[in-house]
Amino acid sequence: MEDAQIWLGLNGQRFGPYTQATVQRWQQQGALDTGTLCWREGMIEWVPLDRFLRDNAGAGTGVFGEPPSFDVPPPGLTPRASVATVAARDDVPVAPSLHWGWVALLSVVTLGIFALIWMFVQSTWVRKIDPRSSATTYLIVGVVCGLSGGFVGPDSQVYFLLQLVNVVLVVMGYFSMSASIKRFGAERGLPVDIGGVTLFFFTLWYMQGQLTRIANWQRTGVVEDAPKGIFWAIYAVLVVLLIVLVVAAVQLFR
Incomplete structure (x- = not known):
């Protein structure tokens, strides 16, 4: 049944x-x-x-x-x-509940500016549930490195080093958030399954799907399945599009 x-x-x-x-x-x-x-x-x-x-x-x-x-x-x-x-809905502030699809759309429309802001919205909430979280620190240093690379210019080897550090620190920030959220769920009997591979590829949007799920649970006590399959479907579509573009480019310049 x-x-x-x-x-x-x-x-x-x-x-x-x-x-x-x-x-x-x-x-x-x-x-x-x-x-x-x-x-x-x-x-x-x-x-x-x-x-x-x-x-x-x-x-x-x-x-x-x-x-x-x-x-x-x-x-x-x-x-x-x-x-x-601890009850199903305690006095912890409600998690950011904007749907991950809107976060993705606004990130594209604002050329990434909204994504930068929303990363810190997420990490700030995680800091409230886990004061030991270092996620915000990782994100700040990572973003500073990324912006600094823009001033250096892509012609410099330092640019690529700074961008690499940016990516590594942002990913570290999201894995730090993941650890905090898992502890948060374990303390409240809320099953939290955050896939490491999915989080690595879809950091901001996958985390937002998890936070929206937690926010709904905080408001209603109902536990919904965490989004994961949709992100792999998107990934598969992007891979197919990339292959098509590569093949088209090869045919065009033959």
């Missing part, structure tokens, strides 16, 4: 409902362990994830109901002191 019916018990809080396919995928990715508690309509009590998936306990087809409360945490779900008071 693909209807969202499954609730998860994490750190003394209830999260859901989700589809069974989503829960199974999170378990395979290691975001959920076998002891995570699950509930769906028709069940009397919460059961561990491994038993739930094995027996598909209580699979009902009626109207969806609410799971048992955690007024008294069930066995195996004693909250840690550090996260006992």
Whole structure:
């Protein structure tokens, strides 16, 4: 059954409902362990994830109901002191929620100026959830190197060195943000799966897709799937276009 019916018990809080396919995928990715508690309509009590998936306990087809409360945490779900008071939507500022497609469009329309600004919007929010984050520092130094290369001019070898440093530091900044966001999700029972390869190629836009997902969760408590496939589809299209352009150029200058 693909209807969202499954609730998860994490750190003394209830999260859901989700589809069974989503829960199974999170378990395979290691975001959920076998002891995570699950509930769906028709069940009397919460059961561990491994038993739930094995027996598909209580699979009902009626109207969806609410799971048992955690007024008294069930066995195996004693909250840690550090996260006992953390709710699905706590007092952390809502993440930047502009859709990644708009970020991409505005970046193109403004010739990259919006992208430069939005990088710091993202890193500033990450600094609020993780004061130890060095992402903003990486971005500042990287952007300064990139702009300095513009003053040096492309005829100088220093130009290419500065641009390389710019790219490396920006990527480091985004991986730093990724680490902070993963810790943020782990502390709140929010599965966060940020692919390193996708982040490397689509830094700004892929990160914005993740932040929009987190912002929606902060406002509603609903966990949506993180965007990833769309970026690889775009990448494939760009590769095909590049191949077509190269072939056309070769034919033109033969």
